[in-house]
Amino acid sequence: MGYLFNIYKFTAFSKSFLPFKKTSSPTKKYLILSDRFLILRPINLKMEKNITTPLLEVIIEVPRGSFLKRGSTGKLDFVSPLPCPFNYGSVPAYIGLDGDFLDAVVLGPHLPLGSKVKVHAFGAITMIDSGLYDDKLICSFSAVPPWKKMLIHVFFIIYAKAKILLNGLKGNKGQNSCEGWQDAGIALARATKCSLE
Secondary structure, eight states, X not given: XXXXXXXXXXHHHHHHHSOEEEEEOSSOEEEEESOSSOOOOOOOHHHHHTOOOOEEEEEEEEOTTOSEEEOTTSOEEEEOSSOOSSEEEEEEEEEOTTSSEEEEEEOSSOOOTTOEEEEEEEEEEEEEETTXXXXXXXXXXXXXXXXXXXXXXXXXXXXXXXXXXXXXXXXXXXXXXXXXEEOHHHHHHHSEEOXXX
16 A cells, blocks of 8 residues: 655655655645655645635744643643644634633744744644544745645644554544644634633
8 A cells, every 4th residue: 555745846856765756637746655654645726726825813832942842721731751843722713622722832933931823724633532523723934835834734744643552542442543634714714713701
C-alpha cells in the first residue's frame, strides 16, 4: 500500500531518504512513498484556490516553545517531553464538538501566554480525540505555503499517536486519529458560535 506526501518543494528531500514514485494529474500532485508510518493525503489544487480565510481572535494558551499544555480554563493538561512548535490557543467565539473553545494553532514567532491576536484561519486539521471531532484551526498572519502545511500535518499525525497513549493513561476510551486538512469554514460550521457577553 502506498502512502501519500505533497510534492511541491519536497522532491529533493524525498529522493534523498526514500524510494518514490511520482504521480500527477491536473488537480493533484503527490508522492507515493514506501514508508509505512505516515499517511498524508494529496491537496486538491483547484479547491485550495477557493478557500476562504476568516479573520478570528485567538487567545494563546501555549506559547511556541513551551512544554506546558494548558486548556482554555488555564488548567494544566500535561507536561510535554518536547516543546510545542507552534503557538497554540483557542477561539472564544466558537465552541468545538468536544465542548471546549475551538482550538487554534497560530504560526509565526513566539507569542506570550494569554495574548490575544487577530489572525486569518488558512485551514484546519481534523482530529478525532477519544471518539470526538477536535478540529484545530491553522492560523497565520500570512498565507501558509504547501511545505509548511505538510509539516503541520506530520506533526498532528504524530500528536494523534501520542494522544492514544495519553488518553489510555487517563482512562479515556475512543478513537484517536488525525483525519487531515480541510477548509477552515468546515471546522467553523461544525462548531457552535457563542456570545462573548
